[in-house]
Amino acid sequence: MTVAESPNLMVAGIGEMVLSANPDDRLVAYGLGSCIALAIWDTRAKVGGLAHFMLPAGPSSGASPVKFIDTGLDPFLRAVEAKGAMLSRCTIKAAGAAAMLTVGGGLAIGKRNSEAMQAALAERGLALNASALGGNAGRTVQLEVGDGRFLIKSLSSVTQL
Amino acid sequence: MTMTLSEAGQTVVAGTFGRAMKRAGEALGSMSGQIIEVQTPMLQRCTAQDVMVMAGGPESVVLAVYVGITGSMQGHALLLFAPADAHRLAQILLAGLLGPGELPMESTSDELAYDELELSALQEAGNVTISAFLNELGMHLHEPVQPTPPQVVLEMAGAVLDAVLLDLVSEQDQVLAAKTTFSEGGRAIDGTLFVLPRPDSLRVLLDALGAIGI
Numbered sequence: 001m002t003v004a005e006s007p008n009l010m011v012a013g014i015g016e017m018v019l020s021a022n023p024d025d026r027l028v029a030y031g032l033g034s035c036i037a038l039a040i041w042d043t044r045a046k047v048g049g050l051a052h053f054m055l056p057a058g059p060s061s062g063a064s065p066v067k068f069i070d071t072g073l074d075p076f077l078r079a080v081e082a083k084g085a086m087l088s089r090c091t092i093k094a095a096g097a098a099a100m101l102t103v104g105g106g107l108a109i110g111k112r113n114s115e116a117m118q119a120a121l122a123e124r125g126l127a128l129n130a131s132a133l134g135g136n137a138g139r140t141v142q143l144e145v146g147d148g149r150f151l152i153k154s155l156s157s158v159t160q161l
Numbered sequence: 162m163t164m165t166l167s168e169a170g171q172t173v174v175a176g177t178f179g180r181a182m183k184r185a186g187e188a189l190g191s192m193s194g195q196i197i198e199v200q201t202p203m204l205q206r207c208t209a210q211d212v213m214v215m216a217g218g219p220e221s222v223v224l225a226v227y228v229g230i231t232g233s234m235q236g237h238a239l240l241l242f243a244p245a246d247a248h249r250l251a252q253i254l255l256a257g258l259l260g261p262g263e264l265p266m267e268s269t270s271d272e273l274a275y276d277e278l279e280l281s282a283l284q285e286a287g288n289v290t291i292s293a294f295l296n297e298l299g300m301h302l303h304e305p306v307q308p309t310p311p312q313v314v315l316e317m318a319g320a321v322l323d324a325v326l327l328d329l330v331s332e333q334d335q336v337l338a339a340k341t342t343f344s345e346g347g348r349a350i351d352g353t354l355f356v357l358p359r360p361d362s363l364r365v366l367l368d369a370l371g372a373i374g375i
Contacts, residue, residue, distance in 0.1 A: 013210045013213075014209045014210055014213065014219075014319070014323060014326070015209065015210070016210075030218070030219040030220040030317070030319055031213070031218075031219030031220050031317035031318060031319020031320045031322075031323070032319065032320060032323065033316070033317075033319065033320030033321060033322070033323040033324050034323050034324040034327055035323045035327070054209070054323075054326075054327055054330065055327055055330075055331055058331055058332075063208070063334055064208075064334065067330075067334075098320065099324075100314060100316065100320055100321055100323075100324045101227050101312055101314070101321075101324050101325070102312060109324060109327045109328070110324070137316070137320075138316045138317040138319065138320020138321070139320070140220055140317065155222065155273060155315070155316065155317070
């Protein structure tokens with residue numbers, strides 16, 4: 001289940017984004033729980049970006065440009081465009097936003113992330129083409145820049161969106 | 162509200178957390194009937210990404226027991242084991258509770274498969290360990306500290322930790338993470354205890370320790 005290591009693996013750590021126009025590259029975000037990964041891929045230019053968002057709303061953070069959905073989404077969209085993508089040609093997919101812990105009561109951040117992401121995209125005239133959001137399983141996601149495949153791996157399964 | 166600990170304040174917290182983590186290791190040793198070595202605890206300010214690395218990387222699979230910390234000090238505690246180590250610990254714990262004929266089958270080849278008894282035993286191990294930590298901490302506080310019921314999860318470390326981290330990093334980029342490793346030499350069981358206090362809770366602890374001004 002481990003994503004094979006390769007020089008073309010680009011990892012979006014928590015609060016980070018990765019972008020590529022190289023068809024051999026694979027963009028990966030490991031171990032998503034309540035966090036939400038957004039993958040954007042231009043079907044014609046074959047460039048893509050993967051962002052590993054943490055929380056719905058907050059001030060922009062220099063160290064973690066996509067920490068917050070409300071202040072991080074636009075910088076991510078502009079960065080994908082700067083790589084050569086046109087948003088009108090892009091597929092947009094998301095995964096994550098699970099509820100890992102049920103005790104304590106106060107950790108329902110996944111659900112809020114899911115709602116915030118869909119609302120933020122709608123405000124910009126965008127919508128998800130496919131998603132794997134919610135549930136209670138962790139996920140590792142991978143965007144293949146060459147063909148736009150979006151793989152989602154949990155401990156028990158691998159699916160493709 | 163954000164709070165930055167001074168170096169002296171951090172030393173005070175580290176000393177108190179260190180004693181509490183030793184108690185936690187003793188409790189785990191007492192429960193399992195094994196001699197548990199407690200590595201010198203480390204306490205550091207770090208980013209969410211750093212915590213993932215400290216836990217072995219976000220995709221490493223762990224058996225985690227989560228306990229929320231409520232009361233006068235608030236935060237999160239997690240006891241993490243590699244799956245194979247968790248199996249060995251569960252077998253030791255169950256051997257002490259059940260007769261030989263009742264013992265579950267020795268671990269299957271699938272280290273990610275746990276039966277209800279094993280999960281229950283591991284959940285209790287996490288509960289006892291973390292409660293011992295909190296009891297020691299509570300001795301220094303004016304008000305009690307209470308654990309939530311424990312929850313046991315088999316998952317990628319990143320997925321378990323991120324919900325906890327997101328609860329802490331909304332207003333600042335760094336968290337204060339305390340970590341120690343418990344080792345049972347003979348059967349090579351390593352467990353890692355993480356304690357992640359809410360930043361505003363540290364003020365309560367420092368106040369109680371008489372160290373608020375430092």
